[in-house]
Amino acid sequence: MSEIDELDINPFFKALQNKYLSSYERAQEECNLICIPQSECLQGVVITEKFVDTHILKPSPFFKGQYRTVRSDKQIVTIDDDSDCIHVQEGFPTKTKIKIISEELGYNKEYKPYKMLIIARPLDHNVLRQSTIDTSSSSGEFSLKCSLKDCKEYLKSVPEFSKPLKELDDQIQKFMKSYVILKDYLLEAAHRLNDIATTTSEKCIKSIKDKKLSAQKFRDIVTAAVETCVIGSVHQKLYPVVCSKCADEDRMMLTKCRSLNGLTPDHLGVPGHFSCPVTSAVVELAHLDGLVTPIEKLYCLKTTIDNITEDINKNARASQPLGVPDEDIPCLTSDELLPILVTVLVQAKCNHIHTDLFYMENFYWSAAYRNKDTLSYCLVTFKAAVQYLMTSSFDDIDLKTHGAKNEMSVRELVENRRASFSKNVEYPDTNNGKEDSGNYVPSRSRYDRQMDNITKMLEESTKDMGSAKAKPVRQPIVASIFGGQGTSVSPQPEDMAQPVTQSKKEDMGDFLSSLQNDMFLSFGKQT
Incomplete structure (x- = not known):
């Protein structure tokens, strides 16, 4: 497995790619310097447009090494060629130094390079912090284009979800132990898993006491995350059967x-x-x-x-x-x-x-x-x-x-x-012809x-x-989908999938038959 890239998990960078994409594209086009606070210091930070614009820097037309934020020309920082720190100067509540952890190189559509600096903390100390979930940040920045790991971490980050997730864990383990998936009855398995995901999503949403979080956007995020956890957790058992069918x-x-x-x-x-x-x-x-x-x-x-x-x-x-x-x-x-x-x-x-x-x-x-x-x-x-x-x-x-x-x-x-x-x-020559000082080493291109x-x-x-093809099929290992050890189990016949009626559309083929179901009106077969 490859090492986790800081930019792949950084909430500020995710916000740039989604909620503030126009600002990110403008910074790329103008080859501005983007300062990205490391993930560890962003817990509870509300990433707003003001916060983003404060961390996108443009070179000063007057002095080398001096930059101004795109938010205000009065906000000034300096970066020396041989330094591993950003010097916060005018326009900020306090003058201070912030350590540069690493440097990333990016390229715009014209193949022109621009720099991204991973820094130890935000440039402005006075950022709004919060200890509870906020609709504008959590739902706005969480992307549906996410991995199983991202969804698990997102759901685990909400304390109110602990009980519904424990129940989900039990249901997944039961499914893995006792449910036999047959290639001719995959839709029955889809119904069962859909019911598990829907029930858990409803319980998670009802567990939130803050009524502000009952907005449809937040409900959709939770639903998508739970669904991803359910399907991802049974993938080892489900996907080979689908492969066999096709x-x-x-x-x-x-x-x-x-x-x-x-x-x-x-x-x-x-x-x-x-x-x-x-x-x-x-x-x-x-x-x-x-x-x-x-x-x-x-x-x-x-x-x-x-x-x-x-x-x-x-x-x-x-x-x-x-x-x-x-x-x-x-x-x-x-x-x-x-x-x-x-x-x-x-x-x-x-x-x-x-x-x-x-x-x-x-x-x-x-x-x-x-x-x-x-x-x-x-x-x-x-x-x-x-x-x-x-x-x-x-x-x-x-x-x-x-x-x-x-x-x-x-x-x-x-x-x-x-x-x-x-x-x-x-x-670009990031060392400016000088030997490495040992403070930080610019990273390879992302x-x-x-x-x-x-x-x-x-x-x-x-x-x-x-x-x-050469190895025998192993029995699935049942473990908590949110961590913990697992054991190998064999499916029990009493919970075997029961046949459901599925018409064979051999004359028209799967593709033309699916078009009759009008994919644009109902995305994903649920019947």
Whole structure:
């Protein structure tokens, strides 16, 4: 396992990426210096727009090493070249020194570098602290795009949730011990788990005495977090059964993708200005297998489509003559997106794409307070692309035309993208030609660390898949989902899933049948 990145858990940085995204993008564009107080000192701190603007610094036009906050030109700090401290000067309640713990490098859309300093504490001492949950901070900054660990920590941070979570723990252990999941009755298992998540969410919300926290946004956050904990905790038992159900389709899909090595958007009639490499989308989709919960997988689909759109639109803009108005530059539409997505699927070669689509559709139930329509669109678009890929004949396509070449593996794509990225950026001399003083060492680019993590995850996923066929199936280990030791158990037949009626829609296929259920009106099957 890789080390936890401070920026991955830092509430200030999460607020920048979500609630105050416009301020973050502006700071990136202007290559401002961003000061990020370490996570340990932010417990109970209300992160407001004023707090954010106080920690985004722009260089002084008059003095070297002097910076002013974007909130006020009267707030001044200085940073010496050979110092590991920030000197808080004018415009703050007290003049003081704050230690710089580490330095991060980021890059904007133009590949220009900007610095992020992890500092020991906030620049302003007089920040509002609170000991109880606050709707504006907790619900505003908690992101639905989160891991199982994030959700557990969030729920455990609320003292009032301790009793409902203990009951949830007992229910999960009972499910793992006595419930037998059969691949032909997965919807029955979905109903059972949905009931557990819904009941626990209602108990958690009722346990909150502060009526201000009964707002719909807070309820949605709690519901999503509980659901993620439930599905994530039974993933070890549930997901292999889903894989078994969709094994034939996954095998056929992977075989089809391998037979289409070298397929490009040109082959599928995509206009030239929309036909360009979308390596970031391929790399993003390739790590779909390594994610655990349906919400993580859904956001992976969304990020893949976002990366395609960004790269294609940027290429279309660059292909136009200078002076062409923005409104005259062609924009990517769903007609072009579908064939491009097909080529991304071919190159990513996901091992369990049918499994994951079924998993996302049937085991994600919460009405997300944000991005519901977007996530639904992404799911339907991927299902359409998979259906198109599986039902279309590509016999008339010469894969050697249009300059096609031998396709790189996903790992080679990661390395190639890192190399091409590095060539387009200018690494600043953080030591200014001086030897390291020993105070602090600027970190590697966060982008490089993320690429390393993706590569390791892909390698581990491949090893796990290769060994899964040779090893006998182990009985699940039951443990507290919020910590504690577990024991190996065997399922008891008395609590076996009972058959439920599921019509076989063989004539139309799963994709067309699911469209009849109107995905945009009811996200996630619950019947």
